[in-house]
Amino acid sequence: MVPQIEVDEQVFKRLQDQAVPFVDTPNDVLRRILGFSGPAAADESTTARRPGNLAKLVDAGLVKPGDRLTHVRKRSGTIYHAVVTADGWTQLPDGRTFLGPSPALRENVGSQIDGNKNWTHDASGKTLRQLLDALTTSS
Template sequence: MKVSPTIRVDNEVYEELQKRATPFVDTPNSTLRRVLGLPEKATQSGSTAVAPSSREAALSPLLADRRLRPGQRLVWRRRNLNQVHYAEVLANGTLRLEDGSVHDTPSGAATALAGNTQNGWTVFTTEDGILLREMR
């Protein structure tokens, strides 16, 4: 799996990206692609990538039976690196990271944070300390 490079922007640029983004649909990358006039990113099969909000996300069943709620914060405490990451559960079952990126699965979110393959079901917990894998 190829990991995308990370870019850092100042608060003013980030706020402008947020203004230009469609809530619950765009990621910083899709907003930048539109602003820069680049075509939508194609998947390996050649079809256009589907926005996370338009397909079933991995956490949808946990929202449906109220084990999770929209707006709830999940935590990944990386003690060996002395880092704490947060992800917000969105109403459609996706996860939004602090950088504004949206991911369909906990593993996709954890992988984006770590820069290498991660199992998000075993690293993310609720703020009460309950592992996602225990909620399935």
């Protein structure tokens, strides 16, 4: 059984303010504030999370867990990386995970950006969009 804690309204509001909407749980925010790297260990989780947006690529074998994604900003040349998790989430080098590739890329570049179009799968040299398109045309 996982221990539970109660927090007052003010603490909960602060956690919400620091959370990435639709991505972070209060535990994710606390882990980040406390300086823990990476996601919670499997035995620390009370429930399994739903499959991420890249799960269909993992299931089809087009992408393997741990495969690296790269984005290069055209003007500055800044390079960003992420990896695909076994359940199809996008994980940044600091351990934060995102349901889809776009929120992960937005977190890096600071503005809304299409992750499927702009992340390149290192192993294949294709964008996620190209891989997803190949998956739908082969079905």
